[in-house]
Amino acid sequence: MTITESGWVRYIDRLAAINETAAKKFAAFLNTHETETAEGRKLALDYAAALVQKYGECAAAVSCEMYDAIAEASGVILPAAEPAAVASYGEVAKTVNGIIKQSDNPEYISSGVSRLVKQTGVDTTMKNAIRDGAEWAWVPHGDTCAFCIMLASNGWQRASKKALKGGHAAHIHANCDCTYAIRFDGKGGVAGYNPDKYLRMYENAEGDTWQEKMNSMRREQYEKDGDRIRAQKRAAYEREDYTRHRKQT
Numbered sequence: 491m492t493i494t495e496s497g498w499v500r501y502i503d504r505l506a507a508i509n510e511t512a513a514k515k516f517a518a519f520l521n522t523h524e525t526e527t528a529e530g531r532k533l534a535l536d537y538a539a540a541l542v543q544k545y546g547e548c549a550a551a552v553s554c555e556m557y558d559a560i561a562e563a564s565g566v567i568l569p570a571a572e573p574a575a576v577a578s579y580g581e582v583a584k585t586v587n588g589i590i591k592q593s594d595n596p597e598y599i600s601s602g603v604s605r606l607v608k609q610t611g612v613d614t615t616m617k618n619a620i621r622d623g624a625e626w627a628w629v630p631h632g633d634t635c636a637f638c639i640m641l642a643s644n645g646w647q648r649a650s651k652k653a654l655k656g657g658h659a660a661h662i663h664a665n666c667d668c669t670y671a672i673r674f675d676g677k678g679g680v681a682g683y684n685p686d687k688y689l690r691m692y693e694n695a696e697g698d699t700w701q702e703k704m705n706s707m708r709r710e711q712y713e714k715d716g717d718r719i720r721a722q723k724r725a726a727y728e729r730e731d732y733t734r735h736r737k738q739t
Contacts, residue, residue, distance in 0.1 A: 491564040492678040493671065502631050502667050504552050505611050512545035513597075513604035520596035531587075539582045542606045546576035549611030557618050557672065564674040568622050574613035577606040577658075601664035608666075612659040615670050619649035624672045629683045631667040636707035638668045640700065643692045645685035646673065 493501075519537050524530045550573030557571040577585075585602040593599065619626050626649050628641035641661060649672070653660055659670075671680045695703040695710075 491560065491673065491675060493560065493680045495681040498629070498671070498680050498682075499631075501552070501556050502669065505549055505608065505669070506667050508545050508548045508552065508611075509604040509608050512541045512607045513600040516541055516603045517596040517600040520599060525590060525594075531590075535579075535583050535586060538586050538603050539579045541603055542582050542610075543576050545607045546610035547573065549607050550574055550576070550614040553611040553614035554618075557615060560672060561622075561674060566622075566674045571614065571618045572621075574610055574617050576610045582606060605662055605664040608664075608669075609658055609662045612662055612669055613657075615672060616649065616653060616659055619670070619672050620651060622649075622674070624649050624674050625676065626670045626672050627679060627683065627685065628661075628668060629671045629680050630688070631669075634668060635663070635666065636704045636711060637661060638666065639688050639707065640692050640704065642668070642683075643685060643688040645689070646676075646679065 516538055520534065523534060525534045554571035554573055558568075561568050561571075582603075585606060586599060589599045589602045616626070618624075625646045627646045628638065628644065630638050630642050634642075638661075671683065673679050691707070692703060696706040697703040
């Protein structure tokens, strides 16, 4: 069974909309609330945890829906997919507090909430795939980082707990629409996903170790997209300066 490219994009777009909504709501909250005091920080963490709970459950539901649809189309009879648990309050607090130490830019901080929401959706796919002995592959989408390309180069593999870290998907980062696809029949997958292409990109990168190859791919990507990346950084710095000035006045 092969998922059409348009079908896969619709799925990715639904998940992205959920992640982005959570991030925007938290950024809007941070723009109107201070986090310097203990009371203000607690309020922010409470709101972040509530967003992760609500939108994480939405992401899990969409992932369950896709998982069940693939199973049905593949002619596989399985129990209904089960949603993964959302990040705990402690995980949310650790993520948000860690980002705040680096920056007071609301958009940057809110990326942590988005990542935790996405994590719930990916965890849902992974844990059901492990339960049912499915195969999975990391499928890139949009601007793809070097690490995602390396994961994509692995192709289809039997679902395994080795990809979990602390009970969660080991590689989830903000501003990324790449995710796991699954299959049950050992063939098919996602139209347009070509692991051999990503394997060639990885193997042709300079370096003897995977870390050296990652750095080489990152440098190449930065050289290609340097102007756009620098423009994004300048915009982020300007927003951060503006936010800091507004809080001081």
